[in-house]
Amino acid sequence: MTKNPPLLDDLPEQEDERGFFADQPTRRPRLKPPAEPISLADEKPGVSAKTSDEAHYHGHRDRLRARYRDHGDTALADYELLELVLFRLIPRRDTKPIAKALIDRFGTLGGVLGAPIGLLTEVKGVGEAVALDLKLTATVAHRMLKSELKGKTVLSSWSSVIDYCHAAMAHETREQFRILFLDKRNALIADEVQQTGTVDHTPVYPREVVRRALELSATALILVHNHPSGDPTPSRADIDMTKTIVDTAKPLGVTVHDHIIIGRDGHASLKGLRLI
Template identity: 50%
Template sequence: MAEKDSKVAHDGAGHRARLRQKLADSGGESLHDHELIEYLLALAIPRRDTKPLAKALLREFGGIGRLMAADWAQIARVPGMGDTSIAAIKIVQATALRMLRNEVAAQPVLASWQALLDYLRADMAYLTVERVRVLHLNSRNMLIRDDHMGDGSVDQAAIYTREVIKRAIDLGSAALILVHNHPSGSPEPSRQDIDVTRQIIDAGKRLGIGVHDHIIIGTQGHVSLRAKGLL
């Protein structure tokens, strides 16, 4: 039995060495999704064969994007996942989002639109509930606050005009970009999305606060209400 355990450990070490070499050679391009998660989990739980667990996670959440977006409690429900391994996944997500957010904050938002979309898609596209955020900009269109206004149900999150405008006044915002996601995957705006946006635009005009856009994020892409001529 000891000899068999030793062989399993040796095989596992050899497999991880091969993954490590593929990572070194290609920067990860040659690794499958399950191999990326497998190697990440191996760093957190090194004495375990993490391939079955990696595949179980991707199967449970439907892909690497939804896995990274899942919250701590959701991941913890998968057998074999403890705090250390969950932390490994969440720290990767947090690092990626920090990099993307810093890129957005480094220059005027309207001049870095693709960077903004990349950040919003990474943060919101795979969420299973609706999330509302408001981006507050100064007079030079630099991001001064990325406000997470709240989460809702699978098909609705409330955007309250009074709360958005009050927050803008408190921050001294010159302009806003409204953002929310559609867990259904389709980013097409609802009638309510359009109506609420116009209410916030009207309220902001009286105070000299502009609304540049309302962006809706989904796994199928994004929609800009301004680009669609709906503002």
């Protein structure tokens, strides 16, 4: 079937339309600025860098807990044990750098737990609440060691006595004079800090020591004090003071079994050194 030719009236209109589109200037597409670099985490839809970081340290926490569960504390370094404690205190941060900073600052795990709150809070990432909880952990450890002495013959648990005194005093920044009061079976009646002094001296009053022993009906004493310098070597003043207490207590039926000096890395026994 033959098509009808186009109407003449339509031609000018078609030519005008072609001219209109032909005369328009060509517009170049506007180029977008180059995209900023993205991390590997951003390449995955819906995953941010922050989410990736959180996944990393949560995975690390799970692995550390698993190692502790399966192998005990011997499988972990000191800073990793500290991490396990910090997990509870700082739930939404990577605690490994904080644990390492604490160990670097105070030397050992015991040094961290024995440090004063004011010094703990000087470490980046440790606020007052975290510092208080670390001291609470230290207190629980001290009470646990002390409970090992209760009701037992102290002289037959000498290593427990040393462990307890070391945990309680080795990292103190000032000298303390502590007395363990014993009954006639040499079981622990009381443990008291009688005096706290300066970095290198504590005033001790022998009459007050003996008076307190009589108040508690104690028949024997173990004297303990610390040297914040770290060196437990007894000084001449330590020896003389001990002999004065021995001489004051003996006529009243109170025996001084020993005077232990605690340092950060060890201890000295005046009895073991044959100084009393």
